[in-house]
Amino acid sequence: MMIAVIACAISIPATAGVAGQWTDSAALWDSTCGYCHEKAAVGPVLFGRNLPRELIDTWTRNSHGRMPPFTHSEISDAELAALTEWINRQPAPKATAP
Numbered sequence: 001m002m003i004a005v006i007a008c009a010i011s012i013p014a015t016a017g018v019a020g021q022w023t024d025s026a027a028l029w030d031s032t033c034g035y036c037h038e039k040a041a042v043g044p045v046l047f048g049r050n051l052p053r054e055l056i057d058t059w060t061r062n063s064h065g066r067m068p069p070f071t072h073s074e075i076s077d078a079e080l081a082a083l084t085e086w087i088n089r090q091p092a093p094k095a096t097a098p
Contacts, residue, residue, distance in 0.1 A: 032075070043066075048091055051087070053084045060080055
């Protein structure tokens with residue numbers, strides 16, 4: 001688990017990129033958010049929760065715990081709004097048997 005946390009903390013700044021470079025919200029998710037919130041399971045699951053935009057904005061722009069902040073120069077407000085809508089359209093992950 002500690003290795004995943006370290007990998008997430010190290011990889012995010014290197015992959016955050018520059019606002020305007022994303023072709024769509026899926027590309028932004030795959031390049032930035034998905035590593036911790038899907039692949040490494042370090043961050044909470046976001047799909048299927050219909051989270052309010054204000055919550056995602058606050059968490060994205062400010063540093064909270066292990067999640068680094070993402071500035072306007074990394075992800076624009078328009079990209080963040082589109083990403084929030086995209087996240088909220090995704091189905092919840094299927095539960096796995098224990």
